Amino acid sequence: MTHITHRQLFFNHIAQTSRFPLALEIERAEGCFMYEPSGKRYYDLISGIGVSNVGHRHPKVVEAIKEQADRYLHLMVYGEYIQAPQALLAAALAESLDLPAKAIGPFGQIDRVYFTNSGTEAIEGAMKLAKRFTGRFGFVSCFNAYHGASQGALSLAGQQFFQQNFRPLLPGTKRIRYGVAEDLEQITTDTAAFIIEPVGGESGVRIPDLSYMQAVRRRCTETGTLLILDEVQTGFGRTGTFWAFEDYGIYPDILVCAKGMGGGMPIGAFMASENIMSVLTGNPVLGHITTFGGHPVSCAASLAAFRVIREERLYAFAGRKGEMIKAAFSGHPLVKEVRGKGLMLAAEFESFDLLKAIIDACITEGVVTDWFLFCDNSMRIAPPLVISEDQIREVCGIILKVLERFR
Ligand SMILES: Cc1ncc(COP(=O)(O)O)c(C=O)c1O
Incomplete structure (x- = not known):
């Protein structure tokens, strides 16, 4: 019997909501990270669209x-x-x-x-x-x-x-x-x-x-x-x-x-x-x-x-963490504006095409971000509230390196 991959099953049987699903296969997730079956690690910078505030599989939740x-x-x-x-x-x-x-x-x-x-x-x-x-x-x-x-x-x-x-x-x-x-x-x-x-x-x-x-x-x-x-x-x-x-x-x-x-x-x-x-x-x-x-x-x-x-007063730290992210991108020549409150942030670029290319490159580098339903030239940045300051420095560094390719 030929082996049918999960990817094939996804495209054959899951009702599709767009022609361009991200189609990442995640086998396991923990804290700010998601892992593919290959072991490749992704930073989840969008918390599954605003869901994983306490991180993936928080031990107390589990x-x-x-x-x-x-x-x-x-x-x-x-x-x-x-x-x-x-x-x-x-x-x-x-x-x-x-x-x-x-x-x-x-x-x-x-x-x-x-x-x-x-x-x-x-x-x-x-x-x-x-x-x-x-x-x-x-x-x-x-x-x-x-x-x-x-x-x-x-x-x-x-x-x-x-x-x-x-x-x-x-x-x-x-x-x-x-x-x-x-x-x-x-x-x-x-x-x-x-x-x-x-x-x-x-x-x-x-x-x-x-x-x-x-x-x-x-x-x-x-x-x-x-x-x-x-x-x-x-x-x-x-x-x-x-x-x-x-x-x-x-x-x-x-x-x-x-x-x-x-x-x-x-x-x-x-x-x-x-x-x-x-x-x-x-x-x-x-x-x-x-x-x-x-x-x-x-x-x-x-x-x-x-x-x-x-x-753990996670909300109270969200402000400081958000400011770190704002500071990392504010003033960057490709970033027109960074908006945000706490860990709900958006970095605006010139166009959707540029942003999409950046998002794709970030995914290749192991960082998942997105745009918004009604704002397709801004990058959604809303990591789990449990993200540490070291992790913020690391993930912003990855994105900034990606941005260098587009200057
Ligand atoms: C502000 C707001 N209200 C309502 C909804 C709908 O929530 P759900 O997708 O859980 O039905 C969303 C989903 O994105 C949302 O962002």
Whole structure:
């Protein structure tokens, strides 16, 4: 029998999402590294797109997964049985959101957590919650934002390109410019929710002004619009604080997270005060349901990741580490700009063609980076938060050497 390689199986049977998948075969991963079957080592500078905040296979996450697997896997659809990993994780998240009273929004402190399987599902849940709570159906989001791929979340997407062949999508959605205070006028008493990322992710790491984010909060409060903060990429320590919004002195009405939350396992959540969340329990009962949301193994992994990030204060070091990366590339003749907050960074080049050639060369040299969905001339740099300063020096050195070839 002829031997069929994994590569052949991948191309023959895995539904492809583009004509140019990276198609690296990884056999093992640990910390900041991924290894091919040949033993070739890659620095993961993108954390599987914002997921591996505690690094690949963090020992505490792996231990929690094993312990939970020895107790039980799926037991029952979401919200019926008392499952300790869910309850403990929800309490931990609520505690992380118990912030100084002056920051709390008009609808109170967030202490209810609805677990989902992904960021997209959490966005969907948040949208339904906002509609149900406000009795409105309008949504405002930002140009160049990405909030997920389902039809509701896609309706919020900030570029027509990804929407056009899937219409009709949800009615009543509007896009405004990210970071432009005058556009906030478009949030009105017809708007159920304004959804925004505290740092724009797929737009290529865009950091709004503090005054803008405060104006966002004010406008939402004035119009009775719920403020949904999408922390799918920024949450769990990525930007230098545990939640990115903490840096702006504001507080959301609904908070969404996923990605880094699971320590490598699939999980997401939308969170709100009891006041808001309670509308999902009646009229109709079971206002939002899921079979696997908050899977006990994912919750156990997430709780372990939560504790690692908070106990080791990984978020606090992300700022300094990010500055090291910024310093390495700022001023380089090929790099037009380096943007970033914590370990969520983007290095901008002249064109996609140049960046793509650089990214390919980096992969050959054992460094995985990427560009962004809505910003294809900027290199995504978002390594695991556990990356050491020596590793930063090493990996920046590799990239700088690659850049020399393109000068
Ligand atoms: C800001 C943001 N929101 C939502 C999502 C959707 O999350 P998921 O891919 O887990 O469905 C993403 C994914 O990239 C994201 O970056």
